[in-house]
Amino acid sequence: MKEVIDVVRSVWQKLMQNEFTRWLVYIGIAAFCFSVIYNAGKILGRWIAA
Numbered sequence: 001m002k003e004v005i006d007v008v009r010s011v012w013q014k015l016m017q018n019e020f021t022r023w024l025v026y027i028g029i030a031a032f033c034f035s036v037i038y039n040a041g042k043i044l045g046r047w048i049a050a
Contacts (some may be wrong), residue, residue: 015021 015025
């Protein structure tokens with residue numbers, strides 16, 4: 001498990017060194033959060049409507 005964390009950390013640091021890839025990471029995280037919230041809202045809406 002520690003090796004996986006080390007690999008993820010090194011990849012993360014490489015991404016964060018570059019301004020362009022840093023913005024891509026931020027946009028990706030925002031899009032992921034939006035899709036999770038959007039899908040949760042649809043599921044909750046279906047439950048409420050049922």
